[in-house]
Amino acid sequence: MDLSTGRPPSLLGLSTYLLSLTGKAARAGLAERLAARGLRLWHMATLAALADFGPHAQRDLATRLAMDPSDVAKVVDELAVAGYVDRSRDPGDRRRVAVTLTDSGRTALAELDADARRVQDEILAPLSREDRLRLHTLLRKVYGGLGRS
Amino acid sequence: MDLSTGRPPSLLGLSTYLLSLTGKAARAGLAERLAARGLRLWHMATLAALADFGPHAQRDLATRLAMDPSDVAKVVDELAVAGYVDRSRDPGDRRRVAVTLTDSGRTALAELDADARRVQDEILAPLSREDRLRLHTLLRKVYGGLGRS
DNA sequence: CCCTATAGTGGGTCTTCACCTACTATTGGA
DNA sequence: TCCAATAGTAGGTGAAGACCCACTATAGGG
Numbered sequence: 380m381d382l383s384t385g386r387p388p389s390l391l392g393l394s395t396y397l398l399s400l401t402g403k404a405a406r407a408g409l410a411e412r413l414a415a416r417g418l419r420l421w422h423m424a425t426l427a428a429l430a431d432f433g434p435h436a437q438r439d440l441a442t443r444l445a446m447d448p449s450d451v452a453k454v455v456d457e458l459a460v461a462g463y464v465d466r467s468r469d470p471g472d473r474r475r476v477a478v479t480l481t482d483s484g485r486t487a488l489a490e491l492d493a494d495a496r497r498v499q500d501e502i503l504a505p506l507s508r509e510d511r512l513r514l515h516t517l518l519r520k521v522y523g524g525l526g527r528s
Numbered sequence: 529m530d531l532s533t534g535r536p537p538s539l540l541g542l543s544t545y546l547l548s549l550t551g552k553a554a555r556a557g558l559a560e561r562l563a564a565r566g567l568r569l570w571h572m573a574t575l576a577a578l579a580d581f582g583p584h585a586q587r588d589l590a591t592r593l594a595m596d597p598s599d600v601a602k603v604v605d606e607l608a609v610a611g612y613v614d615r616s617r618d619p620g621d622r623r624r625v626a627v628t629l630t631d632s633g634r635t636a637l638a639e640l641d642a643d644a645r646r647v648q649d650e651i652l653a654p655l656s657r658e659d660r661l662r663l664h665t666l667l668r669k670v671y672g673g674l675g676r677s
Numbered sequence: 678c679c680c681t682a683t684a685g686t687g688g689g690t691c692t693t694c695a696c697c698t699a700c701t702a703t704t705g706g707a
Numbered sequence: 708t709c710c711a712a713t714a715g716t717a718g719g720t721g722a723a724g725a726c727c728c729a730c731t732a733t734a735g736g737g
Contacts, residue, residue: 387576395554397667402551405544427536474714499544505673514666518546524654623684
C-alpha cells in the first residue's frame with residue numbers, strides 16, 4: 380500500500396475542504412502563540428475591538444464580536460486580571476461596565492499582532508507577496524458575504 | 529455606540545484571521561450537511577480515501593488521513609453499519625481488516641460531494657468563477673506547504 | 678516454541694467551544 | 708412607586724475533537 384500520495388484528491392478538489400484545513404492551521408497557529416501568553420483568540424479579538432473602536436460596554440463587545448455576554452464577562456475578567464483592560468461602572472448608567480484598554484493592553488496587543496504576522500508568514504510561506512495580497516483580497520470578499528445565506 | 533462597523537479592522541487585516549473565519553464557516557457548512565445524514569467530516573474523508581485509492585487496511589487509513597487508529601475503528605464501524613463499506617479479514621494477514629467501499633457507499637459519497645459543492649457555492653458566492661479558481665489555486669499552494677515549519 | 682511487534686478495538690480522559698439558565702443590580706417608563 | 712426590561716455575572720451543560728491506554732488476536736523472527 381503506497382501512502383505517499385497522501386490525502387484523497389477528490390477532497391482536495393473542494394475549495395471548502397482546503398479552506399477548512401488551512402483555516403484550521405491558521406487558527407491553531409494563532410492559538411498556540413496566544414496560549415504561550417495564557418490567552419485565547421477571544422482575548423485578542425476583544426483587545427483589538429477596544430483598540431479600534433475605543434471603550435465599550437460589555438454588551439456592545441458581545442454584539443460586535445458576536446459572542447455570548449456571559450463569555451464576554453469571563454474574557455474581560457481575565458484581561459482585567461492581566462492588567463490589559465480597566466473596568467469601571469458607567470456613572471450615567473450604573474448597570475453598565477465601561478471596558479477600556481490600558482497602555483499595557485495596547486502594548487500586549489501590538490505584540491500579539493506581531494506574533495500573528497509571524498504565524499502568517501509561516502502559513503503563507505509558499506505564496507509570493509502578490510499572491511498573499513490576492514489571497515487576502517479574495518478572503519475579504521468571501522468574509523464579506525458570510526452573513527447572508 | 530455605533531456597532532454597524534462590525535469586526536475590528538486590525539483583525540480583518542490579518543489573512544490568518546480571515547482564513548480562520550472563512551475556514552470555520554466552510555467546516556460548519558460541510559458538517560451541517562453531513563450531520564443531516566448522521567455523518568461527520570471523517571466519514572466523508574474515509575469514503576473519499578477508499579474511492580480514490582481503493583481498499584485500505586484500517587491502519588493505512590489512519591496513516592493516510594492522519595487520524596488515530598482507534599478513531600478509525602469507530603468511523604469505519606459506523607460506515608459499516610450504514611452499509612457504506614465492507615469489512616473483511618485479510619486472508620494473508622488475519623490481523624488486518626480490509627475496508628472496501630460498497631456501491632451504496634459510492635452513491636452516498638457522490639451525494640456528499642454534491643452537498644459539498646452546494647455549500648461551496650454558498651460560501652464562495654461573492655466570487656466570480658475566475659476568482660474561485662484563483663482562490664483554489666492559492667489554497668492548494670498554502671495547503672502544500674502546511675507540513676513543513 | 679517463545680517473544681516481540683503489529684492490527685484492531687473498547688473503553689476511557691481532557692480540552693475547547695458555544696450556549697443556556699438563574700440571579701442581582703439598575704434603569705426608566707407607566 | 709411599581710414593574711418590565713436591561714447589564715452583568717456565576718455556573719453548568721452538551722457536543723466535538725484529539726488523544727491515550729489496556730487488551731486480544733495474529734504474525735514472524737530467532
